[in-house]
Structures are given as structure tokens and as C-alpha cells.
Amino acid sequence: MAEGKRKRVPEVLWRLFGNRARTLGDTILALIPPPAAGGGDEAMSFLVRSSDHLDYRNFLSGCFVVVSDDAPPPPVFDHHCRWSQLEIVRRTIEMILSEPRQASSNLICCSYDKESQSSPTVDELTSSKWIVLLSRVGDALMIYLLKYTSMFLPLPQKKHHQICGRSIANLFTKFPRGMPKSRAQHHPPGHEVKRQRVERLLRGT
Template identity: 55%
Template sequence: MAVKRRRVPVVLWRLFHNRARTLLNTILSLIPLKTSANCRCRGRRCFGCVGENEAMSFLLREDDPDDYKKLLNRCFVVVSDQAPPLRSYDTHCRWPHLELVRRTIEMTINEQCRSSNILSFGYDKTSRFSNTVELLTSPSWSLLLTRIGDVLMVYLLKSTSIFLRLPRNKYHQVAGVPISDLCIKSHLRISATTYKSSLPHPGNY
């Protein structure tokens, strides 16, 4: 299935250059290549072993909902410099989507002494809810989870910066080091009307 090449937003290009990719291209670049013979699907053929040529059609199909297609092609992702390689991968979904996102955020909170991930900003431990939880458990993200599995979904949430497309070419960051911090380090000005981060609100931490 042919996918139109998306232009990287200016601020992301200035900060990350070619490391900023669409969600679709990021996922395709992360999957370790292997054959069905040594895959955990035991020869049934899954996203992890269909091969580079078929992986695109496995992930994105003609009859997929428009919102899902937009998520894959208009959401931009940057893999962290400190991210470990994805060595072990399978497509199983062991947790309900909502629980997976909550557990990943809670793991991130426990690791905040080592890193700052906007994924956990505004998360209320009592209600186990935040605006980010709502965004990352939409039907489109749920469909993506069924295609890529738990392992890769957790990797994306913990090890990448994710920028969701908003109207008028604006973006909302839901994971990764806050882009405002990176802009300060790079002496790069950023317009608050162009990029919007998840801001913390009073909650139980």
C-alpha cells in the first residue's frame, strides 16, 4: 500500500532531523527482521516475521478507519538516543489496552529519578487517569495495539517522543522528554501556538 511521504514539522526537523519520522515509519524501522521459522507465532506469520515488503500491508490496510490511517501517517515519533535496541519482539497482547497504558505510566513515574517523560505528567494515581491516558486509549491506538502487540507499544511509550497531530498543523506531545526543555538546550525558540505539551495538573503522586 503506497503511503504519501509526510514533511517533518519545522521544529522537529531542527531538533531531530531525520530521526523524526511518522509513527508508521518508526514502527517499521524498529521491527527486528526474522523468519517465520524462528518466530514465536510458530509459522502462522505475524507482523514480526512477514518480512519488510509485507510489513507495511500488515500494519496499514485499505479498509482501516480513516482516524487510524491519520494516526500512523500524521503522528510523528522520535526514538530516544538512550533507547535500548528492541531485541525481543512478539505481537501478543497480554493486557487490556487501558491497563497497559496505565501500567506503563506508573513504571515511568517510578523511573522519574532517571528520566523525565511527559507521559506521566498530570497522572492521578488514585483515579489512574489523565488526559494522556484518554488520548492513548482511543480506538485508533487500540487497533494499533492489536497489530503490534504489548512489547512494541510499551517501547514506544517509554522510549520515544510522540507528537499527535492537531488541527491547523499544531502538535500535542504525549510522550518523551518535553520538547520545550530540548528547545532551551538547543537555544531554539518554539511557539506555544504550534506545539502543546501535556501540562501537569493537581493530582495524587
């Protein structure tokens, strides 16, 4: 990864995943065969159009994604949309919930209410920028992204929030010894310490 791009990746993601951590836009283009996405400016125009809102553009460049080690090959690209984004998110969560091992570790399932088929995560993943993205990538690739990647959504002041995939707090013990430490002097024990440190690193503090 070029030095300029490397600096854009949050430090904690770079330490854990190296150049596997990429922006959402770069990840999608890497998953789609060149004939479908084209190359250079043509590839970017596949995802971004002149009429797109700035919020969507910032989403593609500010959201970071890591494809899981055990992810299957991406689906054959098909830009058609057979379901709404809401239907896709619900179907994906319920698919993961049917696989106990996945459900216990994937953050996309957190606080999901099976009866109402809702959660704060469902609300976030069905906002307008996700609907635009669905119209560009289609059902199959959207499901693949939600099920087989870890996503870190941009927040104000260059902060990020992990919304799906295995929590990186569980990988904290694998960090190199030189990993920056939390600035707090007193911490609660165990997993909470890991979570707080990772959150601080994602916030860039």
C-alpha cells in the first residue's frame, strides 16, 4: 500500500490487517471483475456519479472494510436489485442468526429484535446512502458485504464505528507490543479494557 493510502487507514485497522483494510469504494472495485467495473476513472464512475450527494461520496471513501479470512469467493456480479435494502439487511441478519457460531460473533446481529425485525443497526444500514449503494452493486454483492466483511463507518472528527463482522476488540491481544496504549490511568478489568482501548484507537485519540 502506498504511504499516502496507508495514512488514511485508522491505526488500529492498519496494525491488525495491513493493506487488507481498504475503503468501501476500493473494496467493492476489488471484488468486481474488471470487465464489469472497468478501469481507472471508468471504475470510479461505476460507483459515483456527478449527481450523487456528498454524504454518499464521503461514505465510499470514509467507510473502511476488511473482507473476512474465511469469506467465500465473491458472487458473480449482477447489478439487479430484487429486494429493497431493508429486506436485504433483515434477510442477511436472519441468515446469520441461523448459524449459531456466526451469530454470536457478528456485530450486525446485536440488539436485533426478531419479532419487529428491527435494531439500531438495521436503521443505520438502511439509510439513504446504503440505498444508493445497493442500486449500484445489486443484491448479491450487498449481501456478501454485510455477511462476510467487517465494516467501520465514518463518524465526525475522523472517528469510526464498527457495525458488522467480528468485533476487533477480540483481536486486541494480537496487537504488537508497540501498539499505542490507552491514556487512561485506571481501567475496569478484562474485556472492557480491550474495548475501551480499541475505541480510543479508532477515534484517533
